Amino acid sequence: MENKTLSSLLNDLHKIIVFARYLVSSNYEKDAVIEILQTIEGTLTGVSNGREYERAAFIERILEEVSGDPSVMELFSDSLRDPEYSEITDNESEIMKYLPVIDEVMKEARMNYNEGNAEKSHDLLDCIHNLPVLLLNKKNWKAKVFWKTSMKHYREKWQDDDFLVQEEQRLIPQPLFKRWMS
Numbered sequence: 083m084e085n086k087t088l089s090s091l092l093n094d095l096h097k098i099i100v101f102a103r104y105l106v107s108s109n110y111e112k113d114a115v116i117e118i119l120q121t122i123e124g125t126l127t128g129v130s131n132g133r134e135y136e137r138a139a140f141i142e143r144i145l146e147e148v149s150g151d152p153s154v155m156e157l158f159s160d161s162l163r164d165p166e167y168s169e170i171t172d173n174e175s176e177i178m179k180y181l182p183v184i185d186e187v188m189k190e191a192r193m194n195y196n197e198g199n200a201e202k203s204h205d206l207l208d209c210i211h212n213l214p215v216l217l218l219n220k221k222n223w224k225a226k227v228f229w230k231t232s233m234k235h236y237r238e239k240w241q242d243d244d245f246l247v248q249e250e251q252r253l254i255p256q257p258l259f260k261r262w263m264s
Contacts, residue, residue, distance in 0.1 A: 088174060091125075091135045092214035093166040095184065098122060098144055099214070101158050102191070103207035106200050110154070114147040119192035121147075126185040130178065137165055173220045180217055183249050184210055190245075202240060209236040225254050 099122070105115050121143045129135050141162050148154045187210040195203035209232040216223050229250045237243055 085174070087135050087137075088177060089218060090137055090165040091129065092177065092218050094137065094140065094162065095122070095126075095214040096211060097158075097161055099184075099207055099211040101144070101162075103204055103211060105148075105154070106191075106195060106204045106207060109200060110148075112195065115195055116192055117147050118144055119188050119195070123185055123188045123192070126181050126188070130181045130185070173217070173223070177217045179253055180213065183246060183253070184213060186246065186249070205236055205239060209233060229254060 098118070102115065102118050102122070105118070121140065125135070125140050145155065145159055145162065148158070187206050191203045191206040194200075194206065212232070213228060216228060233246060233250065237245055
């Protein structure tokens with residue numbers, strides 16, 4: 083994927099996940115939030131499978147869900163209007179490895195919101211909302227820090243020690259000694 087396109091996707095994901103988190107915390111219309119989360123999932127799945135990121139269509143589908151609410155529409159349409167680009171160095175392969183993690187969190191957030199557990203849905207979105215921007219900023223990106231802060235807090239609060247553990251183990255390289263001992 084072209085760096086500029088991937089950069090735009092990650093910046094958009096960050097903003098839209100923050101947007102979805104706001105809607106969840108506001109107990110916004112259930113169907114609209116579910117549709118927004120499904121739209122994120124569909125976009126991530128498509129990009130992970132090699133489809134091109136179609137920014138205009140993605141943003142339009144997201145904003146369509148709140149188009150009947152002028153105050154919410156105004157709040158978010160301005161921040162999503164123009165694409166934002168950041169420098170991506172040589173970590174496209176790592177970014178692509180993390181898109182399924184974001185997708186999995188979106189699914190969990192959607193399922194929890196659908197089941198009436200807005201607090202857990204909010205916490206899921208909260209634990210992942212900075213990941214897209216962290217991935218863009220490779221100089222400051224440390225996978226271990228992400229897993230030991232954002233995910234650890236979520237796991238402790240919800241007593242869900244197994245949440246995304248396999249993904250974490252797959253994505254964080256183990257020291258040779260630990261791999262040898264396994």
